Amino acid sequence: MAITTKNLPKERKDEGVWSHMFSTHSFEPVLERAEGIYLFDEDGNRYIDASGGPIAINLGHGDPRVAEAVSEQMKKFSYCHPTLSNRPRAELCEKIAKVLPPSLNTIYLVSGGSEAVETAMKAARQYHVLTGNPGKHKIVTNHDSYHGMTLATMAASGNPSSQRHFEPMLQDWPKVQQYSPTNKPDGMSDIDWAYKCAEDLEKTIHYAGHGSVAAYLATPVGCGSDYGVMAPAEYWRAVREICDRHEVLLIDDEVVAGFGRTGKWFAIEHFGIEPDIITMGKGMSSLYAPLGGVAVSDKINEPFAQGAGFVHGFTCAGHPVAAAVGSKVMDIIEDDRLIENSAETGQYLQEKCNELLEHPTLVDVRGEGLLRVGELVKNKETMEFFDRSDHAESRFQSMALSNGLAFYGTLYGSRRIPSMRRGLPMFLVPPLCITREQVDDLVERLDQTLSEWEESLGVS
Incomplete structure (x- = not known):
């Protein structure tokens, strides 16, 4: 399936509010609506919510059953x-x-x-x-x-x-x-x-x-x-x-x-x-x-x-x-048997992500159910980490957005202290309603994102 990219805003607009500390990229699409695993911005772009917001959207977006429950309670x-x-x-x-x-x-x-x-x-x-x-x-x-x-x-x-x-x-x-x-x-x-x-x-x-x-x-x-x-x-x-x-x-x-x-x-x-x-x-x-x-x-x-x-x-x-x-x-x-889907589709997501391990920056993907996390480094043969000057995380988030993927950021970056040496985390934590077909789409977009990101960083 070909992946197309529409025009994205080039820079974040100053709206008089503090940006979220985990938002590291240079532009910020304005969300208009959301449904299931998808986010839609004001310019008509659609993104897969690859990280379930801040690792929290278990149900999926825009479920009318929840909206009805809210309405009924507020009326009382x-x-x-x-x-x-x-x-x-x-x-x-x-x-x-x-x-x-x-x-x-x-x-x-x-x-x-x-x-x-x-x-x-x-x-x-x-x-x-x-x-x-x-x-x-x-x-x-x-x-x-x-x-x-x-x-x-x-x-x-x-x-x-x-x-x-x-x-x-x-x-x-x-x-x-x-x-x-x-x-x-x-x-x-x-x-x-x-x-x-x-x-x-x-x-x-x-x-x-x-x-x-x-x-x-x-x-x-x-x-x-x-x-x-x-x-x-x-x-x-x-x-x-x-x-x-x-x-x-x-x-x-x-x-x-x-x-x-x-x-x-x-x-x-x-x-x-x-x-x-x-x-x-x-x-x-x-x-x-x-x-x-x-x-x-x-x-x-x-x-x-x-x-x-x-x-x-x-x-x-x-x-x-x-x-x-x-x-x-x-x-x-x-x-909707979402717990069963988390276990079954989570294993399928792991299998599909294992196919991406040929990328020189992806060390592994680990986790359980639909809580999967990849580790990204500059060179997995030497386990060289990215420096802050590489701006690796902001580049990754920006390129993911341009390929229709919304990822959650992190305040950790690469960890170099003796007790825990880790590369950049990549949170693959989509809503529990995701299907196998949608996993295929997510992983295809991620494959392209990693390739473009590695090229921009001069990693091969």
Whole structure:
């Protein structure tokens, strides 16, 4: 199929607003409408949403069933007074509880992923206070991880590039070695490396002070600079045992991976363990409305349920319109078998992307379901990374747009630090409704984009 390119705007217009920090290219088409996996700009160009917006459009764009649910709820009431309950919130929480691991039955709704993670950290801290461990306040996370953009979630993230302007305001929480095949010592098996990484967690808990660590916060699928990596089940089982042994809560950050993205409702299901707390966002509403959530286990809920109450709250927490959206999104995920499609079509996407590995810049593509991430370098024979002066990422995004592909950017760039050496991430995370034929079209356009991009960079 021939790929045609229409005229694109040559430069971003100053509209009096700050551009998104992940938007690195030099022009910015104006979106007019969206449908399914496609975006349409004001000039009539059509783009495949190759990254599902910010790795969040699980359902697909422009679904009239969601629009109808929003309209119906807004006609009834658009906001619920804090002293009252409301049916949309209750129905959504009930639906979520049915697909969570069995021990997690209590859900607190918020307005997005960063709010969810910060809420989880506060819940962990208050739980320890209520159960007689007031010294437990530190949150252990992984080097080079990503958990959000509030001050607390930035402190929890191991991402120096986003922290550098705000360091005096951030808690200095312990960081541990995350599992990744790229930082594994030579000659060590994947399983032994997984146990070694888990051992690093236990040592960190010990040196931080046994009575000071409240929780270990981690993502089941790499979404920071560890993009697309899944640790073996043995790692997660070891982590679960370590957390139990030291009375440290395990917080599973599913903001990116949840609601079908990896071919399961939640990615932690791949490993056969149950965390104490799960955070949710992004695909929870497929971004039809701002929505996030925190689920806690019955053990964690017990001291709160006895009358202490959670000292926390936001004006829009449990917003009825957002809850109605989340409820309808879950219905459609089930009715349209999108989780099954994520698993099946995700494997097909991997197979098609493997055909692109002849490109000199594409190291590999990894992931699970329809969460696939490619790694781009200047020379994969020598693993030479791009320099900032190459403007490689902005060129890639611009050329992708000219070939009808919209990709999500990243604040990471190439990673050169010893704990995590990686090239540029390329997020292949389309809506879960994508078909095999549409995957073929996406990969064909990506093939052409890579060829043009490599030529512009002088890579061969």
